[in-house]
Amino acid sequence: MTTPQTETPAAEVLEQEFLLIRAKILEIAAKLDRLDRAEGSANDAQLRQVQAGLKILQETEPGRAERVQLAFSLDYEDGWREKYLGK
Amino acid sequence: MYYIDPHIHMVSRVTDDYETLARMGCVAVSEPAFWAGFDRGSVDGFRDYFRQLTQFEQKRASWSKIQHWTWLCINAKEAEDVKLSREVIAMIPEFMDQPGVLGIGEIGLNKNTKNEAIVFLEHLDLAAKTDELILIHTPHLEDKYKGTRMILDMLCDDQRLDHHRVLVDHVEEHTIGRVLENGFWAGMTLYPTSKCTPERACDMVEMYGPERLLVNSAGDWGPSRPVAVPDFIMAMRKRGHSEALIRKVVYENPLEFFGQSRNFVFTPPEMSEPAGV
């Protein structure tokens, strides 16, 4: 079986997803406003991840979901075997 | 549509859930050994858990006409205790020939620590020596990418392992490609608070194709949705995907992967229906 592309045309996909996309962007906007209204300072590393995630949404190349995941991930360390297993 | 949930912790669910799953079309479940929400105190605690998994749970599933398979191990959370882990690993062979035991799992990493890696490797060694299938848990959230890569390193380092006999579970957009490229099976877990949604699971089927791909609920004692696989089936239908494609992912694929276990026995629902009805 080859990779099954969805047969739904782009216009229809947008039609189906438009209100959901709108709702989720609005939700994020409201959460960022809420954060602004809150007192004191927040976790810098997490804020940077949020900013990186928002930037990825503006990109035009596919693979955004994967890149958002990576923006919220710890880095892989090449030498982990030496550190843990001595090899 | 008949389906199989290849990863669900039924000991944490009530009998009514079996009944609901059956009504949704579930004909079989596979239950990896995992963390109970607290650390067990001794190897005997695990022995009793394995008795429950291999003896009682099959019976309870059968009340709803669901077939039950299981996997044994000490999970990554409790693997921090290396001494206890070694006692459990030494005890596992007592149960490997019980009916319904498909292999070693769910082993893996949780916080990507040294002790977790050591215990993971010792489980791999047991599986390689006894020629068992392997089911792997990958960490959540920020630990997933790093932990999945460490797991793939350890799997690829061991020349004894046949990649087609290993299922790497809880894959998401940033880990699925590497798992499939290396010839392993991949499981997508639909879970309310972390992991994947039915929509994103459909996206991954569209992007990577249905080969060696499974969908599960990983239902457990936490906030989870045991009927998540039917949610995936509905989401695929709404996108216009064929019944044949959906059936491959939720029914034929689990049978193909599990079918490699020497302990695998399955009676298709068509065969168990009374004749002439």
Ligand SMILES: [Zn+2]
């Ligand atoms: Zn699990």
